[in-house]
Amino acid sequence: MSTEWAIRTKGLYKSFGKNEVLCNCSLAVERGTIYGFLGINGAGKTTMFKILTGLLIPTKGEVQVLGKDVVTQKTDILKHIGSLIDMPVFYEHLSARENLEIHLAYMDVERADIEETLSKVGLQRTENQPVSEFSLGMRQRLAIARAMIHQPQLLILDEPVNGLDPVGIREMRDLFKSLVENHKVTILFSSHILSEVEHIAEKIGVISNGTVVREMTLHELKKGSSFNLEEYFISIVKEGKDNA
Numbered sequence: 001m002s003t004e005w006a007i008r009t010k011g012l013y014k015s016f017g018k019n020e021v022l023c024n025c026s027l028a029v030e031r032g033t034i035y036g037f038l039g040i041n042g043a044g045k046t047t048m049f050k051i052l053t054g055l056l057i058p059t060k061g062e063v064q065v066l067g068k069d070v071v072t073q074k075t076d077i078l079k080h081i082g083s084l085i086d087m088p089v090f091y092e093h094l095s096a097r098e099n100l101e102i103h104l105a106y107m108d109v110e111r112a113d114i115e116e117t118l119s120k121v122g123l124q125r126t127e128n129q130p131v132s133e134f135s136l137g138m139r140q141r142l143a144i145a146r147a148m149i150h151q152p153q154l155l156i157l158d159e160p161v162n163g164l165d166p167v168g169i170r171e172m173r174d175l176f177k178s179l180v181e182n183h184k185v186t187i188l189f190s191s192h193i194l195s196e197v198e199h200i201a202e203k204i205g206v207i208s209n210g211t212v213v214r215e216m217t218l219h220e221l222k223k224g225s226s227f228n229l230e231e232y233f234i235s236i237v238k239e240g241k242d243n244a
């Protein structure tokens with residue numbers, strides 16, 4: 001059976017002025033899997049996520065998301081994607097519930113269980129508290145709730161566990177796994193917490209010098225008995241620097 005791809009980019013380039021951030025970059029994420037996207041600060045992860053969600057237009061190259069071209073068919077795709085990119089912005093004077101209601105109206109979704117979603121991300125007891133009073137971790141939890149409440153097929157999450165306490169990290173890990181297992185959602189996420197990546201991702205891709213230099217399943221990587229993701233990542237990055 002042929003592989004069903006949630007995301008496929010080929011020969012992707014993105015420059016900001018003279019700064020070529022993505023250079024002949026190819027990424028392939030299989031449907032119904034969790035993919036960890038790794039790279040040092042400034043490697044281009046967020047830029048890639050913004051292209052995949054139509055927030056940036058590539059300089060050159062192909063970008064297919066859920067079988068459609070992001071540049072020409074963006075509006076058809078966006079309702080099937082949930083994303084958390086950069087610092088999430090909310091209506092500060094409104095509650096978590098009200099923020100989600102506005103998001104649902106914007107996404108043109110009539111029915112969604114706000115209570116259940118808030119409970120899944122551990123915000124069930126925030127009631128009428130305005131978001132301006134939320135801690136960093138609470139904001140992150142609300143951003144995850146917003147990304148998933150319209151039941152997207154694909155979640156694109158830039159450092160989703162940033163600011164979460166260890167309990168929250170485990171809760172989100174279980175939540176992401178259950179979305180994939182029970183609802184066949186695809187998740188592409190970035191994280192600098194490599195232990196977390198190892199816990200959750202089935203496949204990882206490493207971006208270095210603007211291109212995805214390695215894509216590998218963790219299962220394959222772990223065949224070597226002494227596999228260590230940190231060492232593996234650092235060796236790839238070092239190789240990239242030596243070749244730059």
Ligand SMILES: Nc1ncnc2c1ncn2[C@@H]1O[C@H](COP(=O)(O)OP(=O)(O)OP(=O)(O)O)[C@@H](O)[C@H]1O
Nearest residue numbers: 016017019021039040041042043044045046047048
């Ligand atoms: N709007 C922009 N205008 C100009 N340069 C930009 C813009 N957005 C990103 N860049 C540059 O693109 C490069 C990649 O940035 P990006 O945010 O994609 O990296 P990242 O891998 O997400 O890094 P981090 O791990 O620090 O979040 C950086 O050199 C950054 O300065």
